[in-house]
Amino acid sequence: MPTLFRFLSRLPLWLAHALGAAAGWLVFCLSPTYRRRFRENAARAGYSFGQVRAAVGHAGRMAAELPRLWLREQTPCRIENAAVVERAWEAGKGIVFLTPHLGCFELSVQAAAQRWAAERGPITILYRPARQPWLAGVMATARNRPGIRAVPTALTGVRQMIKALRRGEAVGLLPDQVPPQGQGVWSPFFGREAYTMTLAARLAQQTGAAVVLARCERLGAGRGYVLHFEELSVPLSEDLDAAVLQINQAMERTIRQSPDQYLWGYARYKQPRAEAHAAGAAA
Numbered sequence: 371m372p373t374l375f376r377f378l379s380r381l382p383l384w385l386a387h388a389l390g391a392a393a394g395w396l397v398f399c400l401s402p403t404y405r406r407r408f409r410e411n412a413a414r415a416g417y418s419f420g421q422v423r424a425a426v427g428h429a430g431r432m433a434a435e436l437p438r439l440w441l442r443e444q445t446p447c448r449i450e451n452a453a454v455v456e457r458a459w460e461a462g463k464g465i466v467f468l469t470p471h472l473g474c475f476e477l478s479v480q481a482a483a484q485r486w487a488a489e490r491g492p493i494t495i496l497y498r499p500a501r502q503p504w505l506a507g508v509m510a511t512a513r514n515r516p517g518i519r520a521v522p523t524a525l526t527g528v529r530q531m532i533k534a535l536r537r538g539e540a541v542g543l544l545p546d547q548v549p550p551q552g553q554g555v556w557s558p559f560f561g562r563e564a565y566t567m568t569l570a571a572r573l574a575q576q577t578g579a580a581v582v583l584a585r586c587e588r589l590g591a592g593r594g595y596v597l598h599f600e601e602l603s604v605p606l607s608e609d610l611d612a613a614v615l616q617i618n619q620a621m622e623r624t625i626r627q628s629p630d631q632y633l634w635g636y637a638r639y640k641q642p643r644a645e646a647h648a649a650g651a652a653a
Contacts, residue, residue: 379437383445384592386434394430398635408635415560415622417629424630431588432474432633439476447481447586447595454599455482458580459490464535466574467493467542469584470621471633474595478586479518479542481597487517491539494519494531528569535577542584545570545617551642555611559618565642571613574606581606581617585624588631600624 378386398405412422439445458465467482469475483493497520514520519534521527531541546559549567557566574581583600602620607613625632 375437376441378434379441381438382592383435383438383594386438387431387588387592390430390432390434391427392430393434394427397430398426404635407637411560411634411636411638412629414562415625415629422629422632422634425632425634428473428588428631429633429635432476435474435588436476439474439480444484445477445480445595447477447597449481449485449597449599451599452485454601455486455582457601458582459486459538461580462538464538464577464579465540466535466570466579466581467540467584468545468570468581468617468620469542469586470546470625471544471636472585472625473588473628473631474586475544475584477595478584478597480515481586481595482540482542482584483515483517486540491534491537492517492519494521494534494539494541496521496523496527496531496543498523531573532577535573535579541573541579543567543570543573546621546636546638548638548640548642551644554642555614557611557614557618559638560622562639564618564639566614566618568610568614570617571606571610575608575610575613581620583620583624585627587628598627 381389398408408426409419412419412425435445455465467478469478479493479495487493495518519530521530534541545567547567548554548565549569553569554565554567556563558564559566570581573579581602583602585598585600587596587598589595602616603623604616607616
C-alpha cells in the first residue's frame with residue numbers, strides 16, 4: 371500500500387482526478403447506503419440529484435488527490451480575497467479558519483500556511499492519527515509540514531489552539547464534522563438538527579479571534595485549485611448556541627457556492643460517538 375500511495379502521488383493531477391472520479395462513481399453504484407445518504411442530504415438542502423451529481427466524482431477526486439497533497443512539496447493554489455485575511459491579521463487576535471467538507475479542504479491549510487506562516491506563525495490544526503502504522507507515518511509528515519502545527523484531538527490540543535490564538539496565530543477547523551459526545555450541541559443544519567461542535571465558537575469567543583471562512587475550489591481538467599476567503603456576515607454571537615447556529619448557517623452559505631463539490635455522502639446527521647476524554651471544552 372505505501373508503494374501504491376507513492377505511485378499515485380506522482381500522477382499528473384488531471385489523471386489522478388480522472389481515476390478518482392471513476393472510483394467515486396464506482397463506490398456510489400456499489401453502496402446503497404452511501405447512495406441513499408447522498409440523495410437524502412442533497413434533497414434536504416434543496417438540490418435534486420441532477421443538480422449535484424458532479425459531487426459523486428468530486429468525492430473520488432478528493433481521495434485520489436490525497437497522495438499528492440501529503441507526499442509532494444506543494445500543490446499550486448491561487449488565492450482569492452486575501453484582503454479578508456489581511457484585515458483579520460491586523461486585528462491582532464488571531465484567526466479561526468473554518469471550512470466545510472467541500473472541494474479540496476485538505477489544501478486550504480497548506481495554501482494559507484504557505485502564504486502567511488513565515489510572517490504570522492504556523493496554523494494549528496487538530497489531528498487524529500490513522501490506525502494503520504504506514505498511513506499514520508505519512509499523515510504525521512503531511513500534517514506537520516512547514517507552517518502547520520498538528521496537535522492531538524484531546525484537551526491538550528485544544529489548549530494549544532487557545533495559546534496559538536492568544537499569540538496572534540491562526541487555527542483551522544472543519545465545523546461540519548460530527549464531534550464526539552459531550553463536545554457539541556444539536557443545531558439546525560440544512561433544516562435538520564445535527565450534532566455540531568462547539569469548539570469553533572468557543573475558540574473565537576474566548577480569544578476574540580476573527581472568524582474567516584475558507585473554500586478551496588477544485589478546477590476542472592486538473593488545472594489546480596482556487597482558495598476563496600470570506601468574513602462572517604455579522605459578528606459572532608456571545609451566546610454559545612446562537613454562535614454555533616451562526617457557524618452552521620455560514621457553512622450552508624459556503625456550500626451553496628459550490629454544491630457540486632460538497633461531500634453529500636458524509637454522515638452529517640449521525641449520533642455522536644462516546645469518548646472517554648472530552649476534548650471539546652475550551653478552557
